[in-house]
Amino acid sequence: MNATIDYKKSTIDAVIAGLMALVLFGPVVGVVLQGYGFTTEFDRVAWMVAVVAIGRFAISSFLQSNKGKEILFKHSSGDDTGVVVKSPDYKSNMVWIIPVVILIGLMVPFIASKYVLTVIILGLIYVLLGLGLNIVVGLAGLLDLGFVGFYAIGAYGLALGYEYLGLGFWSMLPIAAILAAIAGAILGFPVLRMHGDYLAIVTLGFGEIIRLILNNWSAVTHGPNGVSAPLPQLFGLEFKRRSRDGTPFHEFFNLDYNSGFKYMFVYLILFIVVLLVLHVKQRLVKMPIGRAWEALREDEIACRSLGLNHVLVKLSAFMMGASVAGIAGVFFATYQGFVNPSSFTFMESALILAIVVLGGMGSTLGVVIAAFFLTVAPELLREFAEYRVLMFGILMVVMMIWKPRGLVRVTRTGFATRKGVLK
Amino acid sequence: MSALMQFKDVDVYYGPIQALKKVSLDVNTGEIVTLIGSNGAGKSTLLMSIFGQPRVSSGEIIYRGEDISQKSAHYVASNGLAQSPEGRRVFPGMTVEENLLMGTIPIGMEHAQEDMQKMFDIFPRLKERRNQRASTMSGGEQQMLAIARALMSRPKLLLLDEPSLGLAPIVVKQIFQVLKEVATSGMTIFLVEQNANHALKLADRGYVMVNGEIRMTGTGDELLVNPDVRDAYLGGH
Secondary structure: OOOOOOHHHHHHHHHHHHHHHHHHHHHHHHEEEEOOEEEEOHHHHHHHHHHHHHHHHHHHHHHHOHHHHHHHHHHOOOOOOOOEEEOOOOOOOOOOHHHHHHHHHHHHHHHOOHHHHHHHHHHHHHHHHHHHHHHHHHHOOOOOOOOHHHHHHHHHHHHHHHHHHOOOHHHHHHHHHHHHHHHHHHHHOOOOOOOHHHHHHHHHHHHHHHHHHHHHOHHHHOHHHOEEOOOOOEOOEEOOOOOOOOOEHHHHOOOOOOOOHHHHHHHHHHHHHHHHHHHHHHHHHHOHHHHHHHHHHHOHHHHHHOOOOHHHHHHHHHHHHHHHHHHHHHHHHHHHOEEOHHHHOHHHHHHHHHHHHHHOOOOHHHHHHHHHHHHHHHHHOHHHHHHHHHHHHHHHHHHHHHOOOOOOOOEEEOOOOOOOOOO | OOEEEEEEEEEEEEOOEEEEEEEEEEEEOOOEEEEEEOOOOOHHHHHHHHOOOOOOOEEEEEEOOEEOOOOOHHHHHOOOEEEEOOOOOOOOOOEHHHHHHHOOOOOOOOOHHHHHHHHHHHOHHHHHOOOOEHHHOOHHHHHHHHHHHHHOOOOOEEEEEOOOOOOOHHHHHHHHHHHHHHHHOOOEEEEEEOOHHHHHHHOOEEEEEEOOEEEEEEEHHHHHHOHHHHHHHOOOO
16 A cells, blocks of 8 residues: 555645635634724734644544554544454453452452542442443443433432431442332333334333432432432441440550541442342343343344333343442442432433443443443533533544444354253 | 134233234144235335234233233243344354353243254254354354354244245255254244245245235145235235
8 A cells, every 4th residue: 555645635624624714713812802893913813823733634644544543443433343253261360360350349448538439439320320321221221311310319219218218328329229120120111013213212211200209209208308328338337436225446456547448348239239130141142131132222123023022121221231230229329428419310211321322332341331430520620611511412422433333342142052050 | 733822812002003903813723824915015014013023002912822912022022922023133252152141031041052963953053163253254144143042932823934035045945944844843933924936835834914014814735826926025926
């Protein structure tokens, strides 16, 4: 491949980019308001336009060279044809990384400061949410915009369960999962016949209904004032400075009181739960139900002609995803110590969906990375808080151009019959 | 010869529009029966109504002595009726092997390995491409895969919806060659086709459908020489 650089094309590109920069920067940078008048600063605009035009010229020329073409080819989405399937007996040589990650994960609370720990907890909660939604959207292909509803059910389940029934963190953990799963089934039934956009709208409505109930049924939920949620206990030991009934954790172990203990504890449980969910998800994908989800995503009519009970398959996806979100909700409530309806707006659903899309639909590793990125990055970039949504938008646009299938391309090992397991 | 599947005065509506009008036909064990007709005659509707999509509003579909017209799709499919749907509908992101394994849903994976080997004998092309994703294959290969997938459930009756759809003439020829082989192994086939020439040559008996009604019936050879059928479906030569 012998590249000849077409400088005429590059010049045209540069002129177009320069004109666009002029339109964009002209009024923003070139005009400075002073009281009721204004002064014009043309040299600043000229500089900016020049930088953009020269930069565009350089990029355009570079991309026409051999090296540039190579890069362009590597990142073009044209050859991107979806999932990569490895042979069923493929064994990854990266297996050693799992114990390393677990070890690091278990060490984090003893190294990290309290602030970093809280950020990581939030990140892990979103990992859970992303994994849950990944089952519904990524595997089963059902676009759910009201996922935050199940999250709210989990969180309020803990807060209200404690207030009215005296249920603690540990008993609510499974109950919230079951409650959310039931809610998933209730949502699942009416939407069985729907696809794509219609399904998205109905689920969007569902999420809003949950939020509005929490907001307006003040007799039970205390409305916008919110409810406080209990902390987890370790075999009856509380993580408070003083306990009304029983011994606090630090006194039992003869430690000085540290308000970080409770976060360490929440983190450790959460970490184990995330590992469990990851494990379950990996297994599910290889089980017939996981195959059925993927088949349903790829072609519903084919599934039904093959005798797949699509009602069961869809409902199970909704319920599985919802129960994971319910668990995430319990952790959120206990981590915040307080819940109110403003935590469960549509923006949350959009964020969770963004995690799944950004990470790559159906990709576990991608979702984990994206969840951390989207929750931790805003914390690190506190100074740019006003630009958060702008950056988010730019990120999405860039992703859709360069990596439309998400950060991590879905790679899975093929599915083979197992001898002696299935009769 | 006993009837394996029988339509008795079946009416089907799409809202106010009647798609099937008092359709009666039967498929006997071991036969190849074809249903031909032009676009919009109701051929696919008839095939789909076996699975309750759309539901039959009156009449009966008797399959092995049982009325299945009001049963759910998965019930029907898990009782020995396998369909290769219109437009192939293979799972694009799954490999050939995985697609075939999806075909075993109704009966479980007990015979999966053995049956898959059998499919590879019938369709050697699929064996070459066993670890390839279905979306990367040609239309003809996908059609073979769709038929093989349907056969994986060891059906008593194989329903085929336009296997020649969108395929080059030479590929259509291959497909029908394979169907002939499958039929000689004793499989009962109900074939819905627009390609009347190929379908009637293959079939023992045929039905001609016009505007939701069965107009004509006869053996494949009879219909093939019938002047009306020739005019309407075989280009009038």
